[in-house]
Every structure is written in structure tokens, then in C-alpha cells.
Amino acid sequence: MATQSESTTFGRVNRIRGVVFENITRAAALVGVLALFVLLVYTALDAFQPFTAEREWYVLLLGTFGIPALLVGSYCWSNRTVGRVAIRAVGLALGTLALTTVLVLWLGGQLALLVVVASVFPTGAYLAYLLTHRRELSVGLQFVGIIVSGGGIASIVSFFLGTQATLVYAITVGIPSALLALFFLRNPAVGSLGVRATAAAITGTGIAALGLEVASIVLGMTVESSLGIPGESTAVGVYALGAVLGTGVYGAIAVRRRVPGLLGLFAPFVLLAGALAGFWFHREYVIVSGVVPALYGVTVVLPALAYVLDVFRTRSEGGRGLALPVVFALGLVIALQMHERFVLLVPAVELVFGLTTAGAIGTYGWWLSDRDRSGTSGVAVPVILGGGLLAGVVLGRRLGISGPDTWLTVDFLTNGSHYEPGLAGIHPALIGSLYLMVIVTFVSFPVGVGAAIYLEEYAGESRLKRFLEINISNLAGVPSVVYGLLGVGVFIRYGGLRLGAVVAGGFTLALLILPIVIISAQEAIKAVPDSLRQASYGMGATRWQTIRNVVLPRALPGILTGTILALGRAIGETAPLIMVGLAAIGGVPDSLLDQGTAMPLQVFSWALDAKELFRENVAAAGSMTLLIALLSLNATAIVIRNRYQREQ
Amino acid sequence: MTREMACGVSRRSFLAGAAGAGATGLAGCIKSRAEYDSGDSGDGNAGGPLSGEIGIAGSSTVYPLTRTMRVEFLDRHPDVRISVQSTGTGGGFGSYFCTGDRVINNASRGIKDSEREQCAENDIEPLEIRVATDALTVVVNNEADWVDCLTVDELAQIWGPDGADRWSDVREEWPDEEFELYGPASTSGTFDYFTEAIMGEEDAHRSDYSATEDDNTIVTGVKGSKYSMGYFGFAHYNGNSEAVKAVSIEDPETDAECVEPTLENAAEGRYTPLSRPLFIYVAKGALAQRHVAEFCRFYVRNVTSEELVADAVGYVPLTERQQAFQRGRLEAAIDSVTSDE
Structure with missing residues (x-):
């Protein structure tokens, strides 16, 4: 009190408040972190049971792992170059181990070994060879891109429409649009008008479809009953009308403004005719055999052939890059065929792990010595650490010294659900979560990044943009249970998926993290300095070229970081999955339409079990598995972000 | 150490060596899958192995018992996939079983009339199977x-x-x-x-x-x-x-x-x-599928098991007489749906 009155004079400033405040903030920071730390330690103790090990075991491990680790660590500390290499090598080894674990759990040890030997290694070696030949590399990657996108789009569309319809539309709509695209590229004026006209036609169709849907809901009946005409034909008629009207409106505007390239107006009609022909054909005829080969023939082989011809015609060099997907696919086929016919009588799992980590570390060391980089001896660090750990464990087992009675064992990762706590495992749930993550990535990444690019690069300062942005940030705060309800309503009751289907869960989680993906991608795009865009425009680049070659490459690490962190949120979500009907106990789904499970559901059901071992230890082991998966995702994000910051 | 290794072995010789070692290794340790399979699992399953999916929802009280039966059943029929959810008896009937989304519902009480009506609206005829006795x-x-x-x-x-x-x-x-x-x-x-x-x-x-x-x-x-x-x-x-x-x-x-x-x-x-019967309800139509019928038969066959019902879960197993009654009803139901076809 007394000091306060004195502090009015200059030179006697009271710092107590400042110091107190600083310490309060420090305490706040510590409370959060410590609470989390204690929670983690508590769970880890339950899962790993470190106190059940004999003391000799720890002494042994100290000898084989602890002391070498200390020595290596101090050496790396004194020699920074080696240290940096060592850190990267350890990271590389851990990453390889994680990826291999996923591969082994997914395919089983046998198939994983075959795939790694026959496909992954040759592909990796070929890729390493291509890395020194830029031209070949870009041709190879483009070729892979064409095959993957062709096959991917065909698979996705046939998932929704069925293989029959997809094949029909691929022929009647897909091939004409490819030809149109070629034509447009040669005649830019016609092309730009054609694309806009097509967009207008699609918008018209969309409005018509929406109107029809709203009308049928409002009228409370289907179109058939109200008009007395077969519903499907009516709907198609309305869609076609929408398309024609859309084209007409756009055409009228184009004619009045005297836009060049009016020929492009025929594009939507070509596509519409194709679509109608496809609809008619699909209604009247059924293709009896060879549907699947034909579909992938049209969507993969045809574009691939066209690209190969193009490469050989226009560019004499770069042809060798074409072998990249061939090597991969051939290896895969060999592996699958071998797996079908033969059984490997070797410890497959151990071999896979050994091969992949040795391959990765070896390649890294090779790469370093190839370029005469210093600090190559750092590559030995993961070998010393891992070898020491392994030696300690193996030696302990040989000498009969029992290690900790841990719950998170290999069996835990490979077993299914069981009523005995000691036999219970998380395998189906782990694979279920993996499938979910794949779906979430494939849905939320393109949609989210697309939306972010539109909002940041194209939308300008329009009202539409503000409206969208407000809604997106509101959606980011919607509780996950609400997304669960939405998932049940949209994907299951309306979309006709079965209750508990893997895709339904994946789509719901994708919607859940979509706002986060959009916002983080927007931030990443915003962070690209405007001067770069201006410079690009100044060089005469178009907006598309600027986005493609300047903005996206710069923003991509940030986008990836944001997306991966969002995936981390999705992998731990429980409530929406319960709503959508995924089960706590289930098998590994055969297809994405089957009943799914996920790790958080399994952990949740263990935590509610009557048996204490389930609640305390098995649930803890499950939580640790989930946490390790989550931390691996976050580590990936951090690695990407750090690389990015170094580059800047 | 690694530096020497990395520099001492040339790329080509390493590749050649690895390929050679791999090839010889592979040749020595593979076996035809047909041979391997036939030698390994010869329990002879008449009518081919069972496969398919069974979705189960319902009571959290019956859940541990069904989970136990699932594990034992999958031991014998690994190609069947069975999912079990714990949703509460009423929740299971209302949102999963009577809507036709799941074929079996665990129940710690008998089905209510309102639930029976809801099932009937969706053409689902529940068949009650008593599986254990609980002491609340x-x-x-x-x-x-x-x-x-x-x-x-x-x-x-x-x-x-x-x-x-x-x-x-x-x-x-x-x-x-x-x-x-x-x-x-x-x-x-x-x-x-x-x-x-x-x-x-x-x-x-x-x-x-x-x-x-x-x-x-x-x-x-x-x-x-x-x-x-x-x-x-x-x-x-x-x-x-x-x-x-x-x-x-x-x-x-x-x-x-x-x-x-x-x-x-x-x-x-x-x-x-407070001792009460525990049930599972099966959609009668689903019994036409062989794997569903077999799972129910397996369940009923084991409801007298001291080991599975009492030791593993903690409920009272049925008596032989009670079991015979449940089996009779189940077989009659299976016969009625399979003879319909």
C-alpha cells in the first residue's frame, strides 16, 4: 500500500504487480501443460506397466541402450553436422517404421513382404534413378497422375452410380468432353466461351434439380404421382430443360456483348446429347459382360495410351519415365499372384521391418555420401539406438529376465476384440480408423482446398465471400454430435447407405473437419506475399498460371500442415461415429460400404466394461495406440512446417 | 563405420548381391498355398465355409455375453463378420433393430408392444431367444x-x-x-x-x-x-x-x-x-441366411455353458430344459423361413 503512493514520483517504479502478473501467467501455462503431462503419464503407466519388470532388465537395457544413447547424444551435441544428420536419420527410421507398421497391419506380414520386395523397392529404386533425370521424372509423374486420376474418378463415380452407368456415361459424355477439351485447347477463343457455356448449362441443371427436389418435398409426393409420368424420365427432362435454358441465357449475353468464339455454344449441347444418349442406353440395355475391364479401359488405358503416343510424337526424350507406374503395377501384380499361390515360410513381419528401415537409412546414407555431404556418420545413430534396444530386449528374453508386463504388445495390435482382457486387441478398429482417415483425406482435402482457393484468389471482396466466410467459421464451432445427426440424416436416411457404413462415417468426419481445412488453407494462401502475385502478373502470367505456379507451391506446406492437424482431430472423434452407427466391436470391413469400427469407439467400450482390467489397462493401451497415431500425424505436420520455414 | 560401408560397396554390386540373396532366399522358403491350406485346416466344413455379416445392437447388459459368443463363433467361422454395439435395449429396438438396420438385438427385458408394432411396420418379425438369467x-x-x-x-x-x-x-x-x-x-x-x-x-x-x-x-x-x-x-x-x-x-x-x-x-x-431373463431378438426373416441361423444355433448351444456364461461374463446359464425349449423354437423358426423359399 505504502509503495503505491511513493510510485507516483518518477524513478521509483513499483514492479511488484508486473512480477506477480508474470508469475500468474507462468503458472497458467504450467497448469495446462502439467495436467496434460500427468494424464499422459497416468495412461502410459497403465498401458506399459513399467514397474512389473525386474530390476536387472532395466540394468540390461541401460547397458545396451541407455549408455550408448548417452554417448551418441554427447557426440552429436559436440559435432553439430553429425547431429543434424543423426536427427534426420532417426526421424526417417521412425517414419519408415510407422509406415511399415501400417502396411503390415493392413496387408498382413506375408503380403506386406511380397509387396515391399516386388513393388515398393523397385519403384523406389526407379524413382531414385529418375530423380537425376528431370525430364523423365516429370513425364513419369504426369503419367502416374493420368492413370491415378482416371482410375480414381471412375472408381468414385461407379461407387455412386454403379459400374454399368459409369461405363455408359464415360463413353457418351467422357470421351466427347475429352475431344472437346482438345479442340478448345487449339482454339482458345472458342474454348473460353465453350467452357463458360458449359458451366452455365451445369448451373442451370443444378437449379432445375434443386427446384425439383424442393418441389417434391413441399408437395409431399414424388413426381410420378403428381404428374402421372414415369418419374425418372420427367426428372431427366427437367434437367435437360435446365441445361438448355442455362446455355440459352449465357448465349444471349454472349451474343449481345459480341464475344468472339460463338462456336463454343455448341459444347453444352454435345455434352447434353451425350448424357441423354447415355441415359436412354442405360435404361434400355444392359451390358452383360466385361463391364469392369471396359470401364477401366476407357478411363485408364485410353488416356494412358493417348499420353504415351503424345510423348513419343512430340518429345523424343523422357520416354523412360513412362516405366514408373509400370514397375509399380507389375510388382504389385507379381506380389498378389505370389501371395495367392505361395506361403513364405520366413518370419515375414521381422523381415519387412528390417528391409524397409535398412532400405530407408541405407538410401539416406548413400545419398549423403554420393553428394559428399559431411556428417555421414550420423546415419549410424538410428542403427546404434535401434540395435541396442533390440539387443537388450532379445538378450533379456534369452537370459530369462522378464521385462515389463506391458499391455501394448504386438498381439494387441494384431488381435481382434475378445472377452478376455489379456487376449483383446485393437486390430479391426485400427484398420477401421485407417480407412476412415483415407476417406476423410480424399473428401476434405480437395473440397477444402478448392473452397479456400476460390475464397482467397477469385472471390474478391464480394458479399458472397463474406457470407460464405461467416458460415464457414460458424460451422467450425458446431458440436460434433450435430454433425453426427447430419450424417445419419443425409448419408443414411436420405443417401441410402447402410447404418454404420464406413463411408458414412468417413463422409461425416470429412464434413466435420471441412471448415477447419478451409480456414487453415485460407490462412496458408493469405500468407503468400502479394508481391509474388504481382510479379507473376507483371511477367504476363494469367491468374490461373499465377495460382498454379506461384501461389499453390508456396502455400502447399501450410495447407498440408493444416489438413494433417485437422485429420488429427477427426481420428479421435467418437460422438458422430456413434450417431452414424459404427460399432465398437466388428471385423475388418471387406468394402467401404460394410459396417465399420474405429479406435475411439473401441476404447470407449473398453472404458465402460465391467472388468477392471479392461477399464484400466486395455483401455489405456488403446488410448496409447490412438495417441501414437495422433502424435505421428502431428509430427508429420511439424516436419512439413519446419521444412517450409527453412525454405523461406 | 557406416561411411566405410557406404563407400566400400559399389551400387551395382550391392544391388546384384541383394537380388541374388533375395532370389535364393525366396526359392528356399516358399510353399504352395493350396498345399499349405489343406495341411493346416482340415476340419471339413460341409456346405462350404460360412461368410457374411451380422449386425447386433441393443442392451449393454447382454453385450458382454454376445461379445463372448461372437469370439467363440468366429474361432470356428473366421469369414463371418459380426459387429456388436451397445445402445441400450430400447435404443436398439427403436433405432437399429425395428428399422431393419440390424438383424439381432440384445435385450435385458422382453420386447414392448410399441416396439413390436414398430417392427411390424417395417415387416420385421422378432423372434425371442432367452440366453441367460441375471441377478439384478x-x-x-x-x-x-x-x-x-x-x-x-x-x-x-x-x-x-x-x-x-x-x-x-x-x-x-x-x-x-x-x-x-x-x-x-x-x-x-x-x-x-x-x-x-x-x-x-x-x-x-x-x-x-x-x-x-x-x-x-x-x-x-x-x-x-x-x-x-x-x-x-x-x-x-x-x-x-x-x-x-x-x-x-x-x-x-x-x-x-x-x-x-x-x-x-x-x-x-x-x-x-430381481432375477430376470436376458434375451436376444432375431429378425425372423434373417434366419434364412445360413450364417445368421448358424450364429443363433451356436448361441443357443452354449447358453448352458458354465465357462462362457458364468465364468467369462457373470450370468446364470440356462438349464438343459430351458435350452431345449429355446432350441425347439429357434429350429421351428428356421424351418419356417427356409421352407418358404
Whole structure:
């Protein structure tokens, strides 16, 4: 009190408040972190049971792992170059181990070994060879891109429409649009008008479809009953009308403004005719055999052939890059065929792990010595650490010294659900979560990044943009249970998926993290300095070229970081999955339409079990598995972000 | 060390060596899959191996039993996929079973008429299979030394609507302290059965108690307070018999004295009125699928198993006579749907 009155004079400033405040903030920071730390330690103790090990075991491990680790660590500390290499090598080894674990759990040890030997290694070696030949590399990657996108789009569309319809539309709509695209590229004026006209036609169709849907809901009946005409034909008629009207409106505007390239107006009609022909054909005829080969023939082989011809015609060099997907696919086929016919009588799992980590570390060391980089001896660090750990464990087992009675064992990762706590495992749930993550990535990444690019690069300062942005940030705060309800309503009751289907869960989680993906991608795009865009425009680049070659490459690490962190949120979500009907106990789904499970559901059901071992230890082991998966995702994000910051 | 290795071996010789070693290695240790499979699993499965999917929802009380049966069944038929969810009996009927989304529902009480109607609207005919007997257990804190036995009337006073607030309201010699009550939520079959058995009518349960879907919350709650009380299925007491104290029940309708909740007492029919049957309900139409029918047969075959029902889960196995009755009904149902085709 007394000091306060004195502090009015200059030179006697009271710092107590400042110091107190600083310490309060420090305490706040510590409370959060410590609470989390204690929670983690508590769970880890339950899962790993470190106190059940004999003391000799720890002494042994100290000898084989602890002391070498200390020595290596101090050496790396004194020699920074080696240290940096060592850190990267350890990271590389851990990453390889994680990826291999996923591969082994997914395919089983046998198939994983075959795939790694026959496909992954040759592909990796070929890729390493291509890395020194830029031209070949870009041709190879483009070729892979064409095959993957062709096959991917065909698979996705046939998932929704069925293989029959997809094949029909691929022929009647897909091939004409490819030809149109070629034509447009040669005649830019016609092309730009054609694309806009097509967009207008699609918008018209969309409005018509929406109107029809709203009308049928409002009228409370289907179109058939109200008009007395077969519903499907009516709907198609309305869609076609929408398309024609859309084209007409756009055409009228184009004619009045005297836009060049009016020929492009025929594009939507070509596509519409194709679509109608496809609809008619699909209604009247059924293709009896060879549907699947034909579909992938049209969507993969045809574009691939066209690209190969193009490469050989226009560019004499770069042809060798074409072998990249061939090597991969051939290896895969060999592996699958071998797996079908033969059984490997070797410890497959151990071999896979050994091969992949040795391959990765070896390649890294090779790469370093190839370029005469210093600090190559750092590559030995993961070998010393891992070898020491392994030696300690193996030696302990040989000498009969029992290690900790841990719950998170290999069996835990490979077993299914069981009523005995000691036999219970998380395998189906782990694979279920993996499938979910794949779906979430494939849905939320393109949609989210697309939306972010539109909002940041194209939308300008329009009202539409503000409206969208407000809604997106509101959606980011919607509780996950609400997304669960939405998932049940949209994907299951309306979309006709079965209750508990893997895709339904994946789509719901994708919607859940979509706002986060959009916002983080927007931030990443915003962070690209405007001067770069201006410079690009100044060089005469178009907006598309600027986005493609300047903005996206710069923003991509940030986008990836944001997306991966969002995936981390999705992998731990429980409530929406319960709503959508995924089960706590289930098998590994055969297809994405089957009943799914996920790790958080399994952990949740263990935590509610009557048996204490389930609640305390098995649930803890499950939580640790989930946490390790989550931390691996976050580590990936951090690695990407750090690389990015170094580059800047 | 690694530097020497990396520099000493040329790329080509390393590749050649690795390929050669790999090839010789592979040639020595592969075996034809047909040979391997035939040598390994020769139990001979007439009519081909079973495959398909079975979706199960419903009661959290029956869930551990169904989980046990699932594991044992999958041991013999690894190609069948069975998913089990714990949704509560009513939740399972309402949102999963009677909508046709799941073919089996676990139930800790009989199906209600309203649920039967909902099923009928979707052309689903539920077939009831009794799978075990449970002894619903009332528990109090370990330090509550004044209470060892409760009559059904006292339970009704405590748990009924406008139930007693203080222990001394029920018996005068009991402490003058407020009750702290923990029980299952109203979606639970355990709640429905308890209400019916003690209060004698549906939904006549007080609502000012801590309701939860998670039986562990009841254990934690009762363990934490001296003046608390709760109830749940016997399996849950079995796993927590150290943490809480089970109360004996005196039923005025039978002349028996206080009867402890034990598996023997429930099996011999002395633990009334809180020993109750547990069921699974199967959509009759689904029995036409071979894997569903086989799973139900397997379930019924094992409901007398001491090892699976009593030891692994903690319920009372059925008697041979009860089993024979369930089997007869199941076989009749399977015959009726398979002969329809």
C-alpha cells in the first residue's frame, strides 16, 4: 500500500504487480501443460506397466541402450553436422517404421513382404534413378497422375452410380468432353466461351434439380404421382430443360456483348446429347459382360495410351519415365499372384521391418555420401539406438529376465476384440480408423482446398465471400454430435447407405473437419506475399498460371500442415461415429460400404466394461495406440512446417 | 563405420548381391498355398465355409455375453463378420433393430408392444431367444454397516416416484442422512425391469437420481459416498465386488428370508423378484441366411455353458430344459423361413 503512493514520483517504479502478473501467467501455462503431462503419464503407466519388470532388465537395457544413447547424444551435441544428420536419420527410421507398421497391419506380414520386395523397392529404386533425370521424372509423374486420376474418378463415380452407368456415361459424355477439351485447347477463343457455356448449362441443371427436389418435398409426393409420368424420365427432362435454358441465357449475353468464339455454344449441347444418349442406353440395355475391364479401359488405358503416343510424337526424350507406374503395377501384380499361390515360410513381419528401415537409412546414407555431404556418420545413430534396444530386449528374453508386463504388445495390435482382457486387441478398429482417415483425406482435402482457393484468389471482396466466410467459421464451432445427426440424416436416411457404413462415417468426419481445412488453407494462401502475385502478373502470367505456379507451391506446406492437424482431430472423434452407427466391436470391413469400427469407439467400450482390467489397462493401451497415431500425424505436420520455414 | 560401408560397396554390386540373396532366399522358403491350406485346416466344413455379416445392437447388459459368443463363433467361422454395439435395449429396438438396420438385438427385458408394432411396420418379425438369467443387484457403500437386507416394499419406497429422501424415512433406526441414488438411465432395459419388478408398473421410477448409461459411474458414485445406493446387472457386481456391498433382498410373496444375489440363488429361482431373463431378438426373416441361423444355433448351444456364461461374463446359464425349449423354437423358426423359399 505504502509503495503505491511513493510510485507516483518518477524513478521509483513499483514492479511488484508486473512480477506477480508474470508469475500468474507462468503458472497458467504450467497448469495446462502439467495436467496434460500427468494424464499422459497416468495412461502410459497403465498401458506399459513399467514397474512389473525386474530390476536387472532395466540394468540390461541401460547397458545396451541407455549408455550408448548417452554417448551418441554427447557426440552429436559436440559435432553439430553429425547431429543434424543423426536427427534426420532417426526421424526417417521412425517414419519408415510407422509406415511399415501400417502396411503390415493392413496387408498382413506375408503380403506386406511380397509387396515391399516386388513393388515398393523397385519403384523406389526407379524413382531414385529418375530423380537425376528431370525430364523423365516429370513425364513419369504426369503419367502416374493420368492413370491415378482416371482410375480414381471412375472408381468414385461407379461407387455412386454403379459400374454399368459409369461405363455408359464415360463413353457418351467422357470421351466427347475429352475431344472437346482438345479442340478448345487449339482454339482458345472458342474454348473460353465453350467452357463458360458449359458451366452455365451445369448451373442451370443444378437449379432445375434443386427446384425439383424442393418441389417434391413441399408437395409431399414424388413426381410420378403428381404428374402421372414415369418419374425418372420427367426428372431427366427437367434437367435437360435446365441445361438448355442455362446455355440459352449465357448465349444471349454472349451474343449481345459480341464475344468472339460463338462456336463454343455448341459444347453444352454435345455434352447434353451425350448424357441423354447415355441415359436412354442405360435404361434400355444392359451390358452383360466385361463391364469392369471396359470401364477401366476407357478411363485408364485410353488416356494412358493417348499420353504415351503424345510423348513419343512430340518429345523424343523422357520416354523412360513412362516405366514408373509400370514397375509399380507389375510388382504389385507379381506380389498378389505370389501371395495367392505361395506361403513364405520366413518370419515375414521381422523381415519387412528390417528391409524397409535398412532400405530407408541405407538410401539416406548413400545419398549423403554420393553428394559428399559431411556428417555421414550420423546415419549410424538410428542403427546404434535401434540395435541396442533390440539387443537388450532379445538378450533379456534369452537370459530369462522378464521385462515389463506391458499391455501394448504386438498381439494387441494384431488381435481382434475378445472377452478376455489379456487376449483383446485393437486390430479391426485400427484398420477401421485407417480407412476412415483415407476417406476423410480424399473428401476434405480437395473440397477444402478448392473452397479456400476460390475464397482467397477469385472471390474478391464480394458479399458472397463474406457470407460464405461467416458460415464457414460458424460451422467450425458446431458440436460434433450435430454433425453426427447430419450424417445419419443425409448419408443414411436420405443417401441410402447402410447404418454404420464406413463411408458414412468417413463422409461425416470429412464434413466435420471441412471448415477447419478451409480456414487453415485460407490462412496458408493469405500468407503468400502479394508481391509474388504481382510479379507473376507483371511477367504476363494469367491468374490461373499465377495460382498454379506461384501461389499453390508456396502455400502447399501450410495447407498440408493444416489438413494433417485437422485429420488429427477427426481420428479421435467418437460422438458422430456413434450417431452414424459404427460399432465398437466388428471385423475388418471387406468394402467401404460394410459396417465399420474405429479406435475411439473401441476404447470407449473398453472404458465402460465391467472388468477392471479392461477399464484400466486395455483401455489405456488403446488410448496409447490412438495417441501414437495422433502424435505421428502431428509430427508429420511439424516436419512439413519446419521444412517450409527453412525454405523461406 | 557406416561411411566405410557406404563407400566400400559399389551400387551395382550391392544391388546384384541383394537380388541374388533375395532370389535364393525366396526359392528356399516358399510353399504352395493350396498345399499349405489343406495341411493346416482340415476340419471339413460341409456346405462350404460360412461368410457374411451380422449386425447386433441393443442392451449393454447382454453385450458382454454376445461379445463372448461372437469370439467363440468366429474361432470356428473366421469369414463371418459380426459387429456388436451397445445402445441400450430400447435404443436398439427403436433405432437399429425395428428399422431393419440390424438383424439381432440384445435385450435385458422382453420386447414392448410399441416396439413390436414398430417392427411390424417395417415387416420385421422378432423372434425371442432367452440366453441367460441375471441377478439384478442392489449395492450400497462398504461402510454402510446398518443395511444388509432390504424388502421389496422398502426398495419401492426408495426408488418409487416421490421416493424417500432420507434413510431414516424408510426405517427409523437408520441414520438421518439423505440418500444419494445412482441408477441406469431410462433407455436401459435394467431400468425397465427394476421398475416393473419393484414398483409393479411401467415408468413408476423416481426421476431425481443420478441416471447414467455407464455402470462404472454407479460403482464410483456408490463407492464414494457412505449414504448412497445403486443397482445394476450381476456381471457388473461380479467385477467390482471389492468396491461396493451387495444387499440381500426379501420378497414377501415367497416365504424366503433375505436372499443374497448369487448365481446359485438366481439359478435355483430363490432370488426373487430381481432375477430376470436376458434375451436376444432375431429378425425372423434373417434366419434364412445360413450364417445368421448358424450364429443363433451356436448361441443357443452354449447358453448352458458354465465357462462362457458364468465364468467369462457373470450370468446364470440356462438349464438343459430351458435350452431345449429355446432350441425347439429357434429350429421351428428356421424351418419356417427356409421352407418358404
